[in-house]
Amino acid sequence: MNYFQLFGLANQFDIDLANLSTIYQTLQKQAHPDRFAHASSQEQLIAVQKSTEINDAYQTLKSPLLRAQYMLTLRGVDMPSEQASFGDVSFLMRQMELRELLAEIKFANDTDAAIFEASVVFETEFEQLFNQLQVQLTDNTTESNAQACDNVRKLKFYQKLQVELDKLEDALLDD
CATH class of the missing domain: 1.20.1280 (Monooxygenase)
Known part of the structure; x- marks a missing residue:
């Protein structure tokens, strides 16, 4: 799942963080596992997974460096490990x-x-x-x-x- 698509945002670096937060809260209300307390165990598991995915997406998109890294990953750019030496x-x-x-x-x-x-x-x-x-x-x-x-x-x-x-x-x- 593309995090930008999940939040209905354009795949761009500059995003409105207040809007991101509002969308996050809306998505979490819809998918929160507590809403599925009386559902089947499979539905509960899906709710937990969806909630986790929403959290991961939110944490990534709200952090500028994580967002940049994510965008580069979406573009197929291999991010070298932090221990890899710079040529600079x-x-x-x-x-x-x-x-x-x-x-x-x-x-x-x-x-x-x-x-x-x-x-x-x-x-x-x-x-x-x-x-x-x-x-x-x-x-x-x-x-x-x-x-x-x-x-x-x-x-x-x-x-x-x-x-x-x-x-x-x-x-x-x-x-």
Whole structure:
């Protein structure tokens, strides 16, 4: 089942999240297993499966990176594992620089300022890649899909960095 079709949406990256949520609630009301409490065990099983499918579709479509990855999968693009190495040497170098920036926060004189600076860098670079991804996904060519695939992987890296920064900030606050 195509998640976009399930929700009656166009297969495009930009979607109305409020509309998605409304459709999700409607679909869940129709398929929720509690509505089938007195039905046969087969009907109950089908309701559970349908409810799970609706949940999976909703979680995928509401998350921009999961939605992008899903769109690429629908286009037949093989998403390499996150452990697969990038051919983009400049991005690999940037990853090392950003990891160093993160590691240096612990030793900064003003950790609040260092955390803020790192957050701004991560957010700015994430937004630049995200904007590129949006453009790439509107153009369904082999080259654009390959670039979008690389950008999804890069954006996941920035998300992980932000999570690490948040954990570091929490740890420093606890000290």
